[in-house]
Amino acid sequence: xxxxxxxxxxxxxxxxPMSGQEGEMIxxxxxxxxxxxxxxxxxxxxxxxxxxxxxxxxxxxxxxTPKIFPNAEATxxxxxxxxxxxxxxxxxxxxxxxxGCPLVLGxxxxxxxxxxxxxxxxxxxxxxxxESAAHDVAVLFGRERYGLTNEEMQxxxxxxxxxxxxxxxxxxxxxxxxxxGYELRVAAQGFSDISVPPLDWExxxxxxxxxxxxxxxxxxxxxxxxxxxxxxxxxxxxxxLFNRARPDQNEINILRGILKASQEMSERxxxx
Numbered sequence: 001x002x003x004x005x006x007x008x009x010x011x012x013x014x015x016x017p018m019s020g021q022e023g024e025m026i027x028x029x030x031x032x033x034x035x036x037x038x039x040x041x042x043x044x045x046x047x048x049x050x051x052x053x054x055x056x057x058x059x060x061x062x063x064x065t066p067k068i069f070p071n072a073e074a075t076x077x078x079x080x081x082x083x084x085x086x087x088x089x090x091x092x093x094x095x096x097x098x099x100g101c102p103l104v105l106g107x108x109x110x111x112x113x114x115x116x117x118x119x120x121x122x123x124x125x126x127x128x129x130x131e132s133a134a135h136d137v138a139v140l141f142g143r144e145r146y147g148l149t150n151e152e153m154q155x156x157x158x159x160x161x162x163x164x165x166x167x168x169x170x171x172x173x174x175x176x177x178x179x180x181g182y183e184l185r186v187a188a189q190g191f192s193d194i195s196v197p198p199l200d201w202e203x204x205x206x207x208x209x210x211x212x213x214x215x216x217x218x219x220x221x222x223x224x225x226x227x228x229x230x231x232x233x234x235x236x237x238x239x240x241l242f243n244r245a246r247p248d249q250n251e252i253n254i255l256r257g258i259l260k261a262s263q264e265m266s267e268r269x270x271x272x
Contacts, residue, residue: 026188030057032132033184035177036097036140038064038152045144047077048174050084056181057188061088062097062138094140094152098206101138102246103131106148106156107176109169117158117244124160125183134202139180144173154239155206157246203246212252213239219259223266 035053040046046069050061061084063069069090078085091097098104105124119127128137140156142148153159162179164171217235220226226234247255 026185027057029129029132029188030184031059032136033058033128034060034062034097034101034136034138035181036062036064036094036138037066037173038094038140038148039143040066040069040173041144043068043071043074044077045173046071046088047074047079047081047085048172049141049177050074050078050081050088052174052178052181054081054084056178056185058181058184059084059087060136061085062091063088064091064094064097066090094155095206095210098138098155100205101136102203102205103128103135103137104140104156104206105138105158105160106140106153107142107160107162107180108148108153109161109164109171116153116156116240119158119160121160121162121180121183122187124158125180125187127158128184129187135205138206141173141176150236154236154243155210157243200248202248204249204252208249208252209242212242212247212255215256215259219263222263 035049035058037046037049040063043066046063046066053059053061069088070085074085075082089097105119105128124139128139131137139160140148140152142152160180162171162176213235216238217226217231220234221228221231
């Protein structure tokens with residue numbers, strides 16, 4: 001058993017309440033973790049996810065184009081976590097839900113044709129907690145039937161996989177939220193052991209990254225590097241590269257300055 005799990009188990013067995021200061025620090029760290037449910041079909045799953053969140057001390061629920069919400073079934077399944085539902089933020093787009101989140105983790109049960117950086121739930125929780133003191137972190141959960149799309153995965157810095165029985169790998173949405181929530185709480189209780197990023201590094205959020213990718217694609221088209229008939233495969237690899245690098249604001253400015261200069265040079269060459 002890991003040190004973090006041992007500590008959590010000891011706390012549970014002893015029944016001793018944690019200090020007020022420790023509880024506030026854990027709550028503060030967890031409050032910056034957004035649980036983002038995308039296009040949820042069944043309102044009961046939203047309520048059950050809210051209940052799982054509250055049990056683990058998570059409070060920030062974001063819903064992207066839910067099929068039905070609010071709904072009495074969601075309230076019933078929340079079973080006392082009504083406050084999570086009442087404060088839930090509903091978005092018309094994923095970009096809106098990710099605004100202000102430099103770290104986006106996407107849960108997925110499937111491996112894709114283009115492999116992406118993958119973490120297990122424990123490492124993902126540690127990564128999230130190591131950054132939550134500085135900025136918000138989003139954890140994405142896809143549709144009940146088929147999860148996240150390829151395009152949604154490309155907005156993530158890491159994918160999170162929950163290993164399951166390959167003969168029966170169907171994991172309910174609320175169960176997935178519960179597992180991730182548990183690992184986040186364990187990580188929060190042992191946050192003093194988590195490494196801290198460099199002080200001069202503050203990665204940009206999803207909106208800034210999308211702006212870079214749009215500018216990059218247009219520049220590659222302008223300089224005739226990108227095949228306009230088949231742009232997706234190369235852009236997927238470039239997205240993976242820059243999502244793994246996680247540039248900060250100064251680095252984004254440098255990259256976009258290079259792209260702008262390349263476009264200007266291409267325009268001058270065309271007029272000669």
